[in-house]
Amino acid sequence: MRVLADGKKKFVVLPEIPADMDKITITEALAGEDFSGAVLSSDFDLGPAASDVLDEKSLDVSGNAKELGNGNADGGFTAYRSFLAATGLPDTASTEEKFWAIVGDAKGTVLPILIRHSGKKSTEDLTVGDEYWYCEYELDVPSSAALEGKLKHRVPGAIRRFTEGFKTIVSATP
Numbered sequence: 001m002r003v004l005a006d007g008k009k010k011f012v013v014l015p016e017i018p019a020d021m022d023k024i025t026i027t028e029a030l031a032g033e034d035f036s037g038a039v040l041s042s043d044f045d046l047g048p049a050a051s052d053v054l055d056e057k058s059l060d061v062s063g064n065a066k067e068l069g070n071g072n073a074d075g076g077f078t079a080y081r082s083f084l085a086a087t088g089l090p091d092t093a094s095t096e097e098k099f100w101a102i103v104g105d106a107k108g109t110v111l112p113i114l115i116r117h118s119g120k121k122s123t124e125d126l127t128v129g130d131e132y133w134y135c136e137y138e139l140d141v142p143s144s145a146a147l148e149g150k151l152k153h154r155v156p157g158a159i160r161r162f163t164e165g166f167k168t169i170v171s172a173t174p
Contacts, residue, residue: 079099113137118130
């Protein structure tokens with residue numbers, strides 16, 4: 001059955017880089033913190049991208065033959081902010097501000113990010129067999145706040161390492 005993607009991505013920051021990014025265990029995955037509610041959906045585009053294409057055919061090949069080169073990943077995300085109505089100060093107890101404490105002033109910090117792709121709601125727990133894409137995202141300085149809608153900042157960065165394609169969460173004991 002086809003499923004609408006709306007509300008399905010789960011954005012988890014792991015506490016440390018996993019032992020094997022292609023075989024993240026359920027223990028490693030559950031140790032992460034779910035920040036799906038702190039990330040703007042409309043411009044979320046962190047994920048795999050088209051591989052490099054090499055235009056290097058051999059002499060015995062005719063036509064415009066090409067080969068695939070290195071895999072790529074691209075994109076980023078926008079982090080919401082949350083403020084107390086009474087004071088206008090950051091609501092440090094909110095998920096949004098917990099996430100902002102990680103990404104707001106941390107240029108050069110590498111975040112190990114697991115993004116679940118499934119038909120499950122993003123609020124559902126991670127389980128063995130869940131499909132994911134993983135990357136190590138080096139944070140840059142967030143952009144200025146948008147002047148419309150909710151207060152938020154685009155968090156640019158550089159993807160340092162990533163899984164080639166989608167993987168599945170494995171049990172803690174093989």
